[in-house]
């Protein structure tokens with residue numbers, strides 16, 4: 001075979017990014033059950049997990065920013081719900097990490113009503129990503145959270161964090177065991193590592209599917225416009241986007 005006849009391997013296929021971040025805005029925090037929250041008008045995806053599970057790191061990896069959500073040295077500090085607007089299309093909602101041992105019992109339980117009330121009363125909540133550390137069995141708080149999500153019926157993805165801490169074989173065994181413990185199929189969980197950039201695109205793809213799947217419970221069709229009048233939801237958002245383009 002001459003050189004000319006040697007078949008050339010095709011150029012390496014570059015997979016398109018399932019979630020290109022074009023804009024990212026922090027809208028603000030919701031600190032109490034009756035406290036401020038952004039006007040609900042865009043679909044929301046919320047992120048839940050025990051303190052120190054790696055939530056801020058996962059969010060940073062998801063949006064490909066180094067210091068978007070703060071990676072903390074003092075676990076258990078963020079007690080409020082933070083809202084981030086992505087591409088003027090949807091909201092990433094960072095729920096407070098729960099279960100940190102070194103805070104008072106009262107503060108330890110404060111997350112329950114805040115998170116429960118947010119989830120029950122957010123008309124455009126489209127899904128929840130529940131984070132679990134791949135190395136640990138679920139805590140009592142994880143169980144409470146998972147039971148609550150199941151009772152609510154909200155579409156839920158499980159992200160298993162810090163998989164880089166386990167070798168390949170131990171990781172596979174552990175994922176199988178955890179899926180059995182939670183009663184979910186392996187394709188319903190996303191093994192994730194912020195440190196080794198594992199699972200980012202799978203998570204982004206799964207979120208896109210959740211957002212495209214549409215509502216799982218009835219959503220109001222009318223929302224307040226900037227001038228306070230009610231308008232059909234799709235039209236109100238379109239009008240605002242056009243305004244922003246000017």
Ligand SMILES: Nc1nc2c(ncn2[C@@H]2O[C@H](COP(=O)(O)OP(=O)(O)OP(=O)(O)O)[C@@H](O)[C@H]2O)c(=O)[nH]1
Nearest residue numbers: 051052053054055056057071072075097193194195
């Ligand atoms: N090995 C490894 N460590 C990680 C990973 N993600 C986060 N960590 C570490 O886990 C610790 C907590 O990470 P954060 O991202 O701040 O976790 P969090 O859930 O936001 O924590 P709080 O906001 O304090 O509740 C930090 O020391 C991170 O460096 C990962 O994928 N692999």
Ligand SMILES: [Mg+2]
Nearest residue numbers: 055056070072
């Ligand atoms: Mg955090």
